[in-house]
Amino acid sequence: MNPASPAIDTARVTALLERGRTLATPVLRAAVNRLAPPMDAVAAYHFGWIDVDGRPTAGDGGKAVRPALALLSAEAAGAAPEVGIPGAVAVELVHNFSLLHDDLMDGDEQRRHRDTVWKVHGPAQAILVGDALFALANEILLELGTVDAGRATRRLTLATRKLIDGQAQDISYEHRERVTVEECLEMEGNKTGALLACAVSIGAVLGGADDRTADILEKYGYHLGLAFQAVDDLLGIWGDPESTGKQTWSDLRQRKKSLPVVAALAAGGPASERLADILAADAKKSETEIADFTEEEFASRAALIEEAGGREWTSEEARRQHATAVAALDEVDMPEQVRAQLVALADFVVVRER
DSSP, X not given: OOSSOOOOOHHHHHHHXXXXXXXXXXXXXXXXXXXXXXXXXXXXXXXXXXXXXXXXXXOOOXXXXXXXXHHHHHHHTTSOGGGGHHHHHHHHHHHHHHHHHHHHHHTOOEETTEEOHHHHHOHHHHHHHHHHHHHHHHHHHHTTOSHHHXXXXXXXXXXXXXXXXHHHXXXXXTTXXXXXXXXXXXXXXXXXXXXHHHHHHHHHHHTTOOHHHHHHHHHHHHHHHHHHHHHHHXXXXXXXXXXXXXXXXXXXXXXXXOHHHXXXXXXXXXXXXXXXXXXXXXXXXXXXXXXXXXXXXXXXXXXXXXXXXXXXXXXXXXXXXXXXXXXXXXXSOOOHHHHHHHHHHHHHHHHOOO
């Protein structure tokens, strides 16, 4: 799926992601090892480091986009990439805290082609380990004991609060017949944009960057987050389960008011009106009734969303947000190589397939 069409510098992106993973993972593992049993093992399972029986696996914990951005952030401020490692780890801990809780709240049984933590270890462990990862994130930063670490922690806690706001909005929208495009973008800016924005500023702050520089880097990250989420929304309806690791029509099964749905409902016209009638009827059904829908019933809803223009509008929105993110980099004086690397990662985020 290619909602945006920049040419990807695959070798550069692969190297950046691998660097982020290589530098951040040992510190991340050491942080997780601080947790009391069985939380340490549950967290290790979530990150993909062990299987359900506790045996080591080859799992790498995900794409490592946020750690890669945090290290580049430090370089944008003229510091060594290693300066950004505590920020990279802190952001990754918060991100995974949110995944643990989101999987439970959304009832998702699969993540990265494996059973989710709540499905394997129960809801209580999913909640506890998520809380523990959030606490660890702040601990990792504050134990640096510097003024800049305090500044970085403030940005991280603000981003976390916005992330939680976004999740609360997302859940509330599932029970509303109509959500405006503006409300959906605000929700996704909170849920995804805020933490990605923090990832792109936190390394710079740890490297001594002033607030203006950090704020502009956050602007890049915020709009990149909106582009990322627009792509994710497309994958949530039309993504290949083999690539996404989720069920077919996953967002439709959860009645999410994602961008394609909201844009389709706002478009007007026969397909939009028909979709509105069907979704209004769906809202009165129980979760069990929705779960019993056939593949054809979900496919028909997806077809109406596409006919009403929701799929095309969301693809265009991914392009718009990508362009806004890249343009923000012109406002920061940074090494040209770092700028090119940030552009390459932005391209990767909106053209990714999973």
